[in-house]
Amino acid sequence: MFTARIPSLAFATVIAIALADPGFAASPAPAKGENGMVVSAQHLATEIGVDVLKRGGNAVDAAVAVGYALAVAYPTAGNIGGGGFMTVRFKDGTSTFLDFRERAPLAATKTMYLDKDGKPIERAGLDGYLAVGVPGSVAGFEMAREKYGTMPRQDLMAPAIKLAREGFELNQGDAATFAKDAQRLAKDPAAAAIFLKPDGSAHHAGERLVQPDLAATLSAISEKGQDAFYKDKTAELIAAASQAKGGILTKADFEQYAVRELKPVTCTYRGYEIVSAPPPSSGGTIICEILNVLEGYPLAYLGAGSADTVHLMAEAMRYAYVDRNSALGDPDFVDNPVSKFLDKAYAAEIRSKIDPFRAGVSQDLMPKGFGESNETTHYSIIDKDGNAVAVTYTLNGSFGAGVVAPGTGVLLNNEMDDFTQKPGVPNLYGLVQGEANAIQPKKTPLSSMSPTVVAKDGKPFMVIGSPGGSRIITITLEAILNVIDHRMDIQEAIDAPRIHHQWLPDTLYVESDGLSPDTLKLLAGMGYHLDVGEDDKTWGQAAGILVGGKSLGEIEKGGGARYNGAMDSRSGSGEALGY
Template sequence: MALFGSVYHPLTYLYNGASWILCQNTIAPSCVRTSEPEAYRSSPKSTATLARKEMVVTTHHLASKVGEQILAQGGNAIDAAVAIGYALAVVDPCCGNIGGGGFMLIRLANGKEIFLNFRERAPLAATPDMYLDAQGKPIKSLSTQGYLAVGVPGTVKGLDTALSKYGTMSRTQVMAPAIALAKVGFILYDADAKILQQAKSKVQSDPAASAIFLKQGSRVYQSGDRPIQTDLARTLETISQQGVDAFYQGQIAREIASYSQKQGGILQIEDFTNYKVTESPPLRCSYRGYEVVTTPPPGGGVTLCQMLNILEGYQIPKLERTSSQRWHLMLSAMFFAYRDRNTYLGDPDFVNIPVKRLLSADYTRSLRAQIPQQQALSPKSDTNTPEGNNTTHYSVIDRQGNAVSVTYTINSYFGAGVVAGNTGFLLNNEMDDFTAKVGVANSYGLKQGEKNAIAPFKQPLSSMSPTIVLKDGKPLLITGSPGGSTIPTTVLQVISNVIDYGMSVESAVNTPRIHYQGSPNWVLTEPFALPSQTVQQLWDRGYKVVPFVSWGAAESIGIDREMREIWGVNDVRKPAGAAAGN
């Protein structure tokens, strides 16, 4: 098992035991020189935790502890998931949030399955060309930084909907731990400090944000510091005592709308009062006798299921896991799924999405027939690069067998980089997930279609794919990941590692990953993902294989059929995370 780190020279990438040198703006095997630091030959300690009754896995150890305590107090998995959501807003501010939105996938012990969609929505004053200049070209950073980038947040209403309909505890009970963490603060570990140190460039232009996320408003936090978030504590207390109306109709909404209007944004109080959470059946598909329960549009589940459908037609388990033939088939499935994602998918309340056709057996066979025996499919080449860890995912199962998979986000690291007045929390920059201009890539290199164009109160297309895998009607795997466009391929590889190659959940999560979306025409690989021979063979087939070091953390839970053993796995890519269970 590889040890993941970040010891990379700006022009040198450690890959597969060699240093890959960026030469003349391209990366190729001809640039290889052999060198492998000793640290990369060692193995990390286990990131798996065994429990007998219940388990939570999150991207921060304190949030995991909160979830564990809620379960120990008699709460169910939904109670724990809501408490974790609020706790992460305090301890993981880059990605945890109450200023963003997300998806919650619930499978109750009685078999009922629920998909809660609390994704952000475009403000009512949004227009299709709001990020274009007079010549029709996208204006740099307008959809990613500042108030014009902000979508209407859905997290607070989403968490409250889950709690009121499927939880057992009160809002006051589940929010108390987050309020305490904000009031008293928490000691930063190295991993926490490194995340906050990345905030400086994003928040330093906003006085309210820099006052919270920079020490004394100007210096980066260090390991051992204890940041206290008084304004956030006050906001959380208000929500705890007054409910969601405090956020969507009261002072919080008015403060956000006021600051937005003053700072060039378009949010108004009506955006908040009109916001609604939707509840629907999840998307289901199958893979080699296993049931995969995941997100319908606007989530990434169609992309995930389309890849699984294509791969099921091949004897993947008989192929060596790191062979070029296995990866040729995997990359071809990724290519078709992302092509169709960018062409057909969007908000189902606004556009007609042919989900049944995209996942039909006939259409899947037609895609397999187009996969060349030896050569890569040939998309247009460009040089945009997807970004990585910026969302957050967590998984929960309780002793009754209720399972919850949650992915929520403020989009980029530290969202839009703005905090409205004394609210104490960062706002999202989710508007960048819309198609600002057809044919022009967004922050993740995705060239999306007209179906994802901006419209008032529309939800942007998402890659988030919280997923639960069942065998014989019982939960086997709860998973998901942050990582923007890499989310569906991350979930795909975790599932394939478990089902096709019989890996433990720990190995399935921590094995190095690969991502391909056709455009940009680069195959992104994590260090040590492939042997050198396989890399060369993929280049010979026409794949441009390049190293990439920013990947999401697939915080996952594996369960045996009788729930005698529950394994929680904290992804090694998020050292601040933890699994905790009873």
């Protein structure tokens, strides 16, 4: 039986410490709205989404418009040269999931990133055209709009085209992303011509970014639909650039791309229904597995930020990430044991193995035969009728592969790094994965993206998701726990300091100033190897909406705004906006 070693007051200390760090400014009040809410990582895209809702569009219409706008105004992750997932919960309680994730090219091979001795070639899956998977965003947006939207494509794309053609003024957050990656972008002439000044330096806040080639590409899609991207000039230009610069993409890769519509993963947690991403994402399955384990513990009593709560979360994460990294993959290629991982009896079995006083040892959980970052972006939308959409899409690394096919204006992804290049070898996010995620032609790499909708009593309760590579799962999970168990308001839940464990490496990551010194001392005494703000991994920019009030307490009193939106305070240019 657990006893709360750290009193609940300790978390107030944690928050106070965190507030001293400029990365954790005091949480503002959530944005409020009665008719709709859009939360995205770029304020211009958010405003475009709200305008679509005001003009009578539904949440899917707004999601399409926001997706295209981010491709212009948030080039570090917004994209039409990448791919992603869309979870939709409709007003009648039904739901669906669109997989428009990138796919491996037809010429891809299992050993394409290994040298003659079978060793991984450094950054071969990250830089340049060999790292690029077949993009899916345009096809995904088109399928969503055609099946579930209400507005013409031209109306939804016009704002993004205008942003690209006329340009937009960079704010401090925008400029910071360009400065961070200026040297990498400078290596590709077409990318440098767009995103850097003639002298190779980064653009500053207050300057305008104009993208005429991207405006032309978007205009062609607006006029002709997805064929303009997959069967016409854009596909030809990308394929030609790839073949000329060491890649393997061909026009056939684009012509054969198809979106998959799948059944979302669903589970329950303390009476709430979770609707999230199925394979080829691990997100929904692993969030549910962790929630199932934690449901057996009194987290609210133990307190947010206590050593006991952190210990239980870390151990649930450890066991779930073993399953993620060893067993899950593209459902067209792998038989995913999702039903087992969602079984509450399986969660009880895991709980029985967790020592209440000691950290586990990851090496002891190694399966037999076992040999993602801030450059993703998430947005959450809900409309006046209660249709809720969660979208997470990505270029993988910052600015993707760092290349733009001349004449297109399209930044291309480096999503191939999400495959298992060699079992047991970490990827960009330190994930050590197995054969289930090995490279094969037309296969989708395993993802952590977790666009999630939570419902209660048949009605939408929360829309949530985040970027963060392998930490997407735990970031999204912690926002849910903070609202349901710790009764934080939606902004506090998203801004709160985070922890993460992913099985291998056997390290408990703690966000800078995320836990009190006393709590850290207790965890170290339990056997945890702690990394406290020492790594350079990003901790996401979550985007969430809570329905009926800003917090569970306000909802229970019945006195809150209908929609309450929160954009992570870690975001440099994001916005939550309702009307």
